[in-house]
Amino acid sequence: MKIESLPPASAAPSSTAKAGRRRWRAPAIGLAVLALAGAGGYATMQAGAKPTPASPAAAAKKDPVHELSPRDVALVEAQPLAVTLPLSGSLTPLAQATVRSKVSGVVRQTTVQEGMNVTAGQVIARLDDSEARARVAQQQAALNEASARLALAKKNQANSAALLKQNYIAQNAYDTTSNAVDLAQAAVDSARAQLELARIALNDTVIRAPLSGVVSKRHAQAGEKLSPDSPVFSIVDLKQLTLDAQVPASDIPRIKVGQEVQFKVDGFGSRNFAGKVLRINPAAEAGSRAMLVYIGVDNPDGLLRAGMFAKGAVTTAKSAAHPLLPLGAVQKENGKDVVYRVDAGKVTAQPVTLGLKNEDAGLVEALDGVQPGAMVLAVKLDDVKPGSQVKLPAAAAAAKKD
Structure with missing residues (x-):
């Protein structure tokens, strides 16, 4: 009788164990495929990329290039500079006059009005002159009377002189006739002066412009009675x-x-x-x-x-024409005035000698150190120092080339 032995339980896997092994094998295979694909792509990229050569500058940090705005720079130009002081006020005529009546009288006519141009000597008003003409005639008559008295006194003096020469009269009698002549002459002079005053008063009834200009105000109208010194x-x-x-x-x-x-x-x-x-x-x-x-x-x-x-x-x-700098461009270094020039994209410190300054315009003239056409920093920039690399704005670069 042949006896057969069965294999141990561990050698013959059960159906449950087989099913479990199938479940974890599928994800593992997928991960392996993805890993192989990634490794292949990385190898391809490494094969196509060129190796970067190592350089000493790569280890050191590069200097930054500061990009400037149009407000940061200024082109130096040569122009005259003036310092001014503001003021204000009202305009007044250098020559003006208020024409007044010199005599009393009624206004008979006015020939101009406000806003009209007049010339010196032009008639601008007339007064009633009837009284003035009568006064002239009166003084003329007084002068004629005085002249007649003078003529008589001179005739008496001539007769007295002839009698004195023949010793027919005394010296005192002759002196009396001579004194009468002097009195008559004084009366004539007085009458002539009074006549002249009367004629002046007659002329003053015609009011004339004392200067050329424009009538700004009319103070009197036709028919008004004026007294001496009344404005017209x-x-x-x-x-x-x-x-x-x-x-x-x-x-x-x-x-x-x-x-x-x-x-x-x-x-x-x-x-x-x-x-x-x-x-x-x-x-x-x-x-x-x-x-x-x-x-x-x-x-x-x-x-x-x-x-x-x-x-x-x-x-x-x-002052005459000199290079002009913005006040903000001037800085103090070691007690000296300097400006920061921009040459070939690099900032350099340039000492300058300053002249006339205009605080209102914000400009100062450079007597020495800067020439027209130079490009300077118009304001102080904390990060920009001598030796810094800068980039000019397009408009400023084009202006500098011109």
Whole structure:
């Protein structure tokens, strides 16, 4: 009898164990495939890439290049520089007059009105002259009477002289006739003077313009009764005006006679008018502690009128053409004035000698150290120092080339 032995339980796997092995084999195979594909792609990329050669500069950090904006740089140009002092004030006529009546009388006629141009000597009003003419006739008659008395006195003097020569009369009698002649001559002179005054009064009934200009106001109308010194017309000469400007007393030392003034007037847009300093008031105003500066203005076309408000500036100093720098471009290094120039994309410190400075315009002239056409930093940049690499904006680079 043959006896067969069965294999051990571990040698014959059960169906459950077989199913479990099939479940984990599939993900493992997938991961292996993905790993092989990634390794192949990496090898392909490494084969196609070129190796980067090692250099000493790669280890060191490169200097940054600062890109500048148009506001950071300025092109140096040579121009005259002027220092100005702002001022303002009202325009007043240099010559103006209020025409007054010299005699009493009724206004018979006025020949001009406000806004009309008049010339010196032109008749602008007439008064009733009947009384003045009668006074002239009266004084003429008085002169004629005095002249007749003088003629008689001279005749008596001649007769007395002949009698004295023949010793028919005493010396005292002759002296009396001579004295009568002197008195008669004095009477004639007085009558002649009174006649002249009467004639002047007659002429004063015709009122004339004392200067050429424009009538600004009419004070009397036809038919009004005027007394001596009554105003009749006001006339202003607009060809020469004065700008009365108040300047603080602390700025008066900068003002000199003859300095040029540029100003504008409301209503004329951007048009500039010019004048010159004529006079400076020696006393300050009590309230403002300012001094009046009188500026002469030529106004041949008569566009400017009295009372207009003007605003401008007086040129207190002026220089010839020199290279001009922005005030922000000047820096102090070791007690010296320097500017940062930009040459071939690199910043260098350049010492300069400064001249006239205009705080209002923000400019200062360079007497030495910088030439026209140079490109400088217009403002202080904390990160930009001498030796720094910079890139100019396109507009500034094109201007520098031009």
